[in-house]
Amino acid sequence: MPQQVTMGAMLQCTFGLTPATLTVLPVNRVMAEGPPAATIQDHVPLVNIGTFGMCASPANPVVISATAAKLGVFTPMPCIPATTTPWVAGAPTVMIGGIPALDNVSQCMCMWGGVVTVVNPGTVRTEVE
Numbered sequence: 001m002p003q004q005v006t007m008g009a010m011l012q013c014t015f016g017l018t019p020a021t022l023t024v025l026p027v028n029r030v031m032a033e034g035p036p037a038a039t040i041q042d043h044v045p046l047v048n049i050g051t052f053g054m055c056a057s058p059a060n061p062v063v064i065s066a067t068a069a070k071l072g073v074f075t076p077m078p079c080i081p082a083t084t085t086p087w088v089a090g091a092p093t094v095m096i097g098g099i100p101a102l103d104n105v106s107q108c109m110c111m112w113g114g115v116v117t118v119v120n121p122g123t124v125r126t127e128v129e
Contacts, residue, residue, distance in 0.1 A: 001129065002091060002103035006122035007035040009104075015060075015114040016052020016079050022122075023048050028097035032126045038102035040090035045081035049108070049116065055079040057112040082111035091128035103128050 007024035024036040025047075031037060042048040054076040055063055066075040087108045090100035104121035 001127040002105045003121040004032045004126040005038040005102040009122040010120040012119045013052040013114040013116045015057035018053035020050035030096045033123045039099040040087040043083045049081045052079040060112040094128040
């Protein structure tokens with residue numbers, strides 16, 4: 001059964017070189033095992049989703065530019081997440097402030113082709129469907 005994701009959860013992007021931490025602002029005032037519980041709307045780059053170190057996406061314009069400058073030698077560049085859409089699919093039966101809760105099997109898409117997943121949800125006992 002999926003677990004509720006909370007602030008401090010560890011995330012990974014398929015093109016990122018290091019994990020990132022999820023930040024959840026306590027606007028809904030719902031806590032799960034201590035920290036604020038996340039919703040599918042907690043996808044804002046550099047507010048909710050931190051940087052994944054370096055970006056290795058061949059679709060990222062900054063990576064394309066750096067690779068061209070090095071005469072075709074692939075060159076990863078610093079990650080600036082481009083997650084413009086909410087997490088998919090969340091837990092549609094568990095609402096937090098009228099928004100589906102974020103579970104650990106949800107994914108968030110980056111504009112540069114990366115898929116952000118939850119590596120560690122930050123909870124161990126709180127399950128959602």
